[in-house]
Amino acid sequence: MNIKITDFEDSVYTGFLKYEDENYQFVFSGETLRMIPESTEKRNDMWKFGMKEIVQGTYTWGDPPRMEQDVIIGRCNETNQKIVFLPKKGSYIAHQNSVLLIALEAYIICKYERDKIDRIAFTGPEINGIHPTSQAIEYTIVPDSFVNSGTFEVKTRDFDCTTTQKQEFTVDSKSVSVSFGVSRTMSTKNWEPPMKLSSNMLFELDATDDYRFILQLWYIAKQFIQFLCYRKDVHFSEVNLAAPCEDGKHELFAAMYVFGEKPNDIDTKTLKDGRYIKQIHIAGHEGELLSNIADNEIYLRNLPESYATGQHIDAARFVMITAAFEWEFNRLYPDGIPKSTQRLAAETEVTGKLEQLISDSKGKAKEIYKSLLKSVKRSPSLANKIEKIGNDYGEILNAFGRQLYSYNNEELDYSKMGSRLADQRNHFAHGDLDKDFIGLSLLDLIFLERIIYAIQLKICGVDDKNIQKSINELFHCNFAI
Known part of the structure; x- marks a missing residue:
């Protein structure tokens, strides 16, 4: 219902x-x-x-x-x-x-009076693609019967075949599970299809009357689907709430609507092109992704408003995408890029000498020595980080990079890519209007979007092959993986 x-x-x-x-x-x-x-x-x-009363009977405007x-x-x-x-x-x-x-x-x-909510069912066009409804039906066609009499059989598969394993995640110390399924609706009305299949994303939780928590879960669910589609304009056509029922079942009793949804603006072209990550590619890791989202650990500010706007790069978007990479790189390498023994020994020696010079100096000289000390201890540059990713995750990424650069008769080179991106990012950040735009940095940025997703999925435990499948479908790369 x-x-x-x-x-x-x-x-x-x-x-x-x-x-x-x-x-x-x-x-x-x-x-x-x-x-x-x-x-x-x-x-x-x-x-x-x-109003606030300043003396008895006299009022003035208050906050x-x-x-x-x-x-x-x-x-x-x-x-x-x-x-x-x-x-x-x-x-x-x-x-x-x-x-x-x-x-x-x-x-x-x-619709009914119930005190608690223990399940939220999200339905929407993007979810129909992420967990395809087609897996819920089987066809039986006898060619002669179909040609001569127009008969064939369609049967729905059982719920177990179309429902994914529950994966746990935590929101504000409360345990929630996520799974995907396919609902079936039958109708005998002339103006409705006889059978309708809809995919659902289901959040199950301990029964609660905390409506604010339910709203919080709605926002987390929205961000999760936005991440899987790499765009913000995703929609929930229905959000239904259920109460606990006997034998561990759920009774649908309410519907939720959040303002700001625009169901008439569905991006059907992008959906038909399959530009989203299917649930099967992240199976078993949905909980990690949702936990990352709930804890604000994963970087999502780089998501474009729509697929169309994502095809246009301005200075703000350029900086935002590079910021996303640096954030995710730091999550992947919390201790930074490992340094060689020789490098560490040299840094220790130079640091000791500079600290002594700082102690013995005054005025401008002391400021210069402090600046030099900071440069010795500085974090890896954007270029260093991109080169590190290329060295460590080239097996996942190289095919996508080579494809992109070959379109422009260029070769994939992580070192040069990092230098170009760092230089162009700095031009934008410092307002260097007199500097020419580094043309290839735009191609670098497109590849960087794929790299960001590879890092995010890797952090959540997705294996290399499914990371490649996810990138291939999300960015429509057309590889046979």
Whole structure:
């Protein structure tokens, strides 16, 4: 059973609720919740809202009140259903006459009255590709029967064949599991297909009534799908909530909608091209990826808004992609690039001499010696890091790099690539408008995007072959792997 919420998006609904121990009537439409006090006395005093009393009977403007509540729970007049409003915490509460205006982040429509949530089911076009619905059906076609009478058989496979193993991850010390499955819906209505298959991403958790935690999981799920698609404009067409039921089952009872979703802007071309990482390539490591996202360890600021915008590189995006590489490199090599014994001995000797000179000097000379000491202890450069990745992970990356550079009659050289990227990044960062753009650095940056994904997947434990398959499909490289 799916709970549709489109009617709520397009209509105006009224009801009643309690806010700060006061009864209110509400009007809900769009992203704003309007609340009107039920008591005449409260309505008459609304002119004092946002004011402060400086002496008895005299008021002046004070700091506008902010929304502090996690949730506001109301009852809809039209449907008698419970609605859980999730306001934007910290936002200013506006008012017009006797009406409070509350900015909303999300809302939950409860078809049934249930106290706890223990599963979230995400459905969307990207999920249909990441965990293909086609794996849920089998065809039986007898050529003669199909040609002469138009008959063939279609059968759905059982749930065990289409449901992945649960993988654990942790959010705020709470254990959550993720799995993928395929739901089946049948219909006898003329205007609906007789059978509909939809892939779901399922989050299961200990039963909770913490709606803010559910919203937090929604954002983590969104970032996870964005990572797998390398773009931010991914969509959940439905987010259904379930309550615990007997025998370990789940009862669907509510639907969640988060403002900002634009289901009419689906990038069908990118989906048809298969530009996403399939679940099968990261099987067994979904939990590590989600934990990295939940803990803000993985770098995602370089994700483009859409596939189309990702094809355009400006100075800001150039710097952001190189920043993503440096962040992920430091995660992969937390102790930096290992140094030879000779290098370490030389650094120790030079450091000792410089420290003595600093101790014996004053003024400008002392500042220069300190600067020299910093240069001895400096971290590896961007060029050094790229060369290190080429040496250590060339078996995964070389095929993709050689393909890219061959299109421009160039050869893959990690040392030169690193130098070009470092120089161009510095030109952008320092505003060197008089410097010509280093043409090949654009090609280097495209390859760097693939390198970043290789590092991120490697950190999460994905094996080399599946890293190659992921990069091949995500960036449409057309290799037979």
